[in-house]
Amino acid sequence: MEVMTTPAVPDAPRIPEAVHRRRWAILGVLMLSLLIVVLDNSILNVAIKTISTPEPTGLGATQGELEWAINSYTLVFAGLLFTAGLLGDRLGRKKVLLAGLAVFGIGSALAAQSGSPAELIGFRGLMGLGAAFVMPATLAVLMHVFEREEQPKAIGIWAAGVGLAVAIGPITGGVLLDHFWWGSVFLINVPIVIVAIGLMIVLVPDSKDPKPGRIDLVGVVLSVVGLVLLVYGIIKGGQLADFTDPTALATILAGLAVLVGFVWYEKRSDHPSIDISYFKNRVFSAAITAIALVFFALMGVTFFAVFYTQSVRGYSPLETGLLMLPLAVAQLIFAPRARLVVDRFGVRAVCAGGLTVITLTLVAFTLLDADTPIWVMEVIFFFMGAGMAHIMTPTSVVIMQALPREKAGSASALSNTFRQVGGALGIAVLGSVLSAAYRGGVEDELKVLPPGARHTAGESIEATLGVAGRLGGRGEALVSAANDSFLHAMHITALCGAGVALVGVLVVSLYLPGKPPKEKLTSADAPAPDRVGADR
Structure with a gap:
């Protein structure tokens, strides 16, 4: 105990004083970089309907092409995150951040000028390549410019940025689509990338892992x-x-x-990409699993909520984005304060509570029908954001502090890999449940169409409404059937998502640590050996 209570040695600061003084400005630059990478996935959701319309308004993309426009980004992103983290450890996080931003900016400019769905899918994959090198490096740099006692607060702000980007993406996309063509939702990234690169060159220090792993x-x-x-x-x-x-x-x-x-x-x-031995730590595994399950549910919900607001309720892309604002507001309010709740109740209780809230909000989606007051959905989104905030912050802290500081890039990449894989599977699984349930509900009404047109018309509510629009007065019954079938499919999908979130409640309740006794808190908060010179 004597060693643990000895004052830090001022002669050997681990973090240079100049870096320490500008740590919050550095966090701001990292947040800007993170914002465009995460925002890009959610900004596309409100543009789906526009991109699916025929040229010159859109690209005439089919339902399958739209799903791959989302997943080409997500899968490249998820598949390369860990390797990108290792390259950051080896070459320097700042260099990797700058290169990743440049590739992301180029991919955004090309995606904005896509002349076909195939080109859009390809350029979205290029954007995912750049994003894979940005996200893990942001959290790794954060861990190197903040002392251990400030890391939970900084990670809380970082986690709030992730949730905020997911929520404000639809708003930004809606504003752009109200005034410009569909490509503007990608082109908007370019000036932000230029600003972020300039600020990063000036403010952000470089760091490496002294013993980096080999690329796998x-x-x-x-x-x-x-x-x-x-x-x-x-x-x-x-x-x-x-x-x-x-x-x-x-x-x-x-x-x-x-x-x-x-x-x-x-x-x-x-020299594995993922050190499987990390998962022998049950706390680490539970935290990673919780993040994956949260994003599985969130991305699936965001996917069908956009169709509900635009196709069933008739709201514009901008109005749809604004309707998701409560999700962002809740993130802003609760994510930076979640660490205080953890201090009082412990990681297990906070995460289990957060996942329980998300489970209940998903169940609440079954209350939404074609004429439900829209404020009901607003309340659901607010509580969903609050639940997310109380999961993302504590689990991120658990994951990042479970490994040595030198492995920050690897820990960040592993966390974000599971976040992206969870999101991709959420869109794929819940989107497929939605599609299958919808087709099952509407197929009897599609018998008025020629046999060759029935399959395509039953793929989604957008496809059915498009066909109904061409039938004139005869299509009114088909519109009504499409709305009823979609609502039934949405309710089934929401309950499936709730089941996934409930699994998360069980995982964190069993394996995350509870609130430690007060006497243990004192020793845990004391300076560890790797924090010599940390106190100012």
């Missing part, structure tokens, strides 16, 4: 291929409303087999 190319290929096959099979099964279809089932099984091979290879590799 085989692991990267196996993880990306496995995820792409799995997600493709899930989406295909949803489009066909038949997950036992040979093509869908074979692709899902192949994806799972490749992912099992990935885990087998990683356990035997001397």
Whole structure:
């Protein structure tokens, strides 16, 4: 105990004084970089309907092409995050951040000028490549410019930025689509990237891992291929409303087999992308699982909520974005303060409470019908944001402090990999449940159409409404059937999401730590050996 209570040595500061003084300005630059990367996924949601319309207004993208426009970004992002974290550890986080921002900016400019859905999917993948190098480096730099006692507060602000970006993306997209063409939702990234690069060059210090790991190319290929096959099979099964279809089932099984091979290879590799031994720590595993399940539910909900507001309720893209504002407000209010709740009640109680709130909000989506007062959805979104805030902050702190500071890039990448994989699977699984349930509800009404047109018209509510619009007066019954079928499918999907969140409640209740006794808090908060010279 004597060592733990000895005052820090001022002659050997671990963080240079000049860096310490500008740490909050550095956090601001990191938040700006993080904002555009996370915002890009949610900003696309409100543009889906516009992009699906024929040229010159949109690209005439099909339902499948729209899903891949979202998932090409997410899967490249998730598949390369860990390798990007290792490259940051090896080459320097600042260099990797600058390169990632540049690639992201170039990909955004190209995506804005896409002339076909295929081009958009490809350029979105390029944007995902750049984003993969930005996100883990932001949290790794944060861990190097803040002392351990300030890290929970800084991570809380960082986590609030993630939630804020998810929520304000639809608002930003709605404003742009009200005044400009669909490509503006990507082009807006370019000036922000330029500003972020300039500020980063001036303010952000570089850092490396003195003992970086080797790059695991085989692991990267196996993880990306496995995820792409799995997600493709899930989406295909949803489009066909038949997950036992040979093509869908074979692709899902192949994806799972490749992912099992990935885990087998990683356990035997001397330079794995993911150190499987981390998961022997049950606290670490539970925190990672909680993040994945939260984003599984959130991204799936965001996906169907946009169709509910625009297709069923008739709101514009801008109005849809504004309706999601309570989600952002709750993040801003609660995320920076979540650490105070953790200090009082402990990580387990706070995370279990947050996931319980999310479970209940997902169940509450079953209350929404075509004429439900819209304020009901606003209340649901607010509580969902509050629940998220009380999960993201404590789990991020647990994950980042579970590994040595030198491995900050790897810890950040692992956390964000599971966040993105959770989100991608949420869109794929819940989107497929939505698609399958919708087709099952509307297919009887589609018998008025020629046999060749029925399958395409039943893929989504947008496809059905498009066909109904061309039928004139005869299409009114089809519009009513489409709305009823979508609402039924949305309720089923929301309950599936609630089931996933409930699993998260059980995981964190069993494995995350409770509130430690007061005498243990004193020793835990005392300066650790790696914090010599940390106090100012």
